Amino acid sequence: MEYFVHTAIILNIYAILIVSAQLVIGHAKLISLGQGAIFGAGAYFMALSMIRLQIPFVPAIMIAIAGNALIGLLIAWPSARLKGDYFVLTTLGFQFIIFQLTYNLSSVTGGSDGLGGIPSPRWPGLSDESQPYFILSLSVFITALVFMLYYRLLRSDFGRNIRAMSDNELLYKASGRSVIKIKSQLISFSAATTALGSGLYAVYMNYLDPHAFNLDKSILILTGVMLGSLTRLRGALAGALIITLLPEVLRFAGLPAAQGASLRQIIFGAVLVGLMFFISWRRKKQNQTNNNE
Amino acid sequence: MNNPVLHISNLSKHFAISRKGMNMQRAEVLSSLHLIVERGQLNTILGSNGAGKTTLFNIISGFEECRRGEIMFYPAGRKPVNLLRLDASRRARAGIGRLLQGTSVFGNLNVEENILMAQKPVYAFGNLFDKTKHIAIEKKKIISKAADFLANTGMDYAQSRNRKAASLSAASQRLLAFAMLYVSEAELLLLDEPCSGIHHDQLPEIAEALRMLLSEQKTVLLIEHNLDFVSMVPGTCHYLSEGKIRESGTTEDIIFMYKSEQGC
Amino acid sequence: MQELLIQILINGLVSGSAIALVALGFSLVYHTTRIFHITFAALYASGGYLFWYLSVGQQFDLASSLFIATLFPALLSLFLWLIIYKPLTNSGAEHNELMVASVGIMMIIIYLISLIMGDDPKLPSSALGKTLPARYLQLIVNIIVITVFLLITSTTRFGLRLRAFRDNPRLLGRLGINNFYLTGILFLLSGGIAGLSAGLSTNDLGISPFTGVHVFINAFIAVVAGGSGRISGAVAGGLFLGILQSAVVFLAGSEWILSLSFAVLIILMLVKPDGLTGLARREA
């Protein structure tokens, strides 16, 4: 049962991370290799405000959201102004910068020892045994909230503008809208909702390790988005399910732990390559049938 | 006469690398170009392939950088502005509309969404939570105006509103793009080859759409290669060659001149 | 004081020329095919590890270790183009899809390496000479290779085709020059440069699985800083970045190198939006 609760909480966190990444990678068509670092930044904002500033759960998560929104703007600032592949480069660089910051600023972040002692929010009068269930309910609640938010967002003017911009930037500008502005807004918004996943992670694990937010995590999130769906909310959930369960399946298959981590990344890499072959093959076939009609 | 909406003076543009061929020299596309566009009229620009017509439009729209020259825009009832000082999206908001060469609709958006993109942008996160009443009313107004426009040019809005723009025929896409300009608040419209890729039989529909734009008191600057079409919509005509407006006059005269220069 | 300055300058020239060489190798593929070829980082890592395995593990001599460490990534690069990029492009893959595929291959190669070799950093063998000669060797080879490439691209027929290919790949095809062989040669050269550069740097500093990615990021920034589109721009950007980095390493420590590179990128965009050589195109 404990194992089930643990997996369910992780699933919820991944669902939040993937639906947030979907806005950037799927809807805006900006490939990001820094989602893991954004996730980590939110978690450290959360943990540091709770530990160092003794702030309770709700205001702390507000701080994490605001902090991540700022980080989103920081990432968007150079990359939205330059054409081409600067977004993927900036996110990749940011991935390493955040790692170096959390790893090297050990007086603040605990460095390689990690950051422990993050308090969990408590429901008054609830016993210790029920605590995981409380965190699970909290996760489900927040995840539902995030999905509802994205449901509304994608059907609003903002969502339409994002799809229009990624469709035809030149025409988007010709319609009087600023590409830089909408990119900054959507990247910042996605980082802000990622912070909700970070907050849950921090208070559930009670401990942060810089290695939990490295490039592997970013690739994992990218794979989740690609596997699920680039645009559908349901797909984000499916993607989260796959990347949560795949490592468990591998573990049951009896892979030795030492090589397990590397093998998992190799599998994710192969999945990404295979998926790209599948997608372009499917589109080619579709085009052929369209032409025959 | 003498109520200009656009006054271009001394405009020069060169590209650092000539992308045609392997020679890497400076290619001067526009050199000290002058052009005055009168308000509410149709102005057609003729010129051979590669004469720099699209480049001129791109400079007016702000898609192409240009530091030499001046482009004064005189919006009705507002202060004149030098367009070269604004970025592309501000120019559009100041009142410059554009029909891009080729595709000028958002292919992944449906017809209704495309029309809504012609609405003045609402900033911040739009009306994400609060469906503000006046914005909703504004949307309805724009959509019904666009539906009327499309009906007049022979396209049924109700039937196609939920279809992706990319799935429409070339002519329907073009009409949709016209509808977007029609309902927008733009005063000066730059139309880059509205007839390219359109079947000859459908030219009257495009011409009708163009006349409707003019009937809305909009000023139109038109680039078109199809001389049949240009003769359908008479107005002032300019001949662009060697980076300058070589001659301005009636459509008939300039077409005659253009034909004789092209040697056909 | 003066010795310190000279030391900073020499270190800067070494790392600058290394960045410039890597930027050159990357831009060979990137500026012609427009593929965001991040697999380049993994090719670099494969060259570095192979060099380490041969020179330290198997006691090969320096020249043959370097040779094999150059040859293998070159062939791997060609192979990956043939079995991944080319079929993907043929079936009409979009830019983003090629990019994601490239990320996938990078992950596969890097984690295969760490599966086989372990993920601890591999240090250079002191038997191959003190670090100072290793550093000079790196500097000299970097400069020779870069100069040869600049000469080739600016004077020979091959270089002319290369520039024409970069400007307009389709036109070149119509002129009857075979894109297939040219692209193949470019991938081969690019992979070879990755391996050579990795071998030289491993000989000096050692290697770990993600060194290639760091080097790749620096090289890309150098390409941007230099003003994209020209190989000489990438070289200028690399030298500039390298000297700046070695100064900062003395002042603040090596852990801040990457953050510094990004600060440079951002400041450059503020003061010189077109890059050092002024050819980059900016969003209006």
Ligand SMILES: Nc1ncnc2c1ncn2[C@@H]1O[C@H](COP(=O)(O)OP(=O)(O)O)[C@@H](O)[C@H]1O
């Ligand atoms: N971005 C660019 N870089 C280099 N040359 C360009 C660029 N855009 C256009 N040109 C060149 O400028 C000339 C004018 O092009 P254009 O304005 O598109 O002509 P047209 O009158 O047919 O619309 C052409 O010779 C074209 O090759």
Ligand SMILES: [Mg+2]
């Ligand atoms: Mg044109």
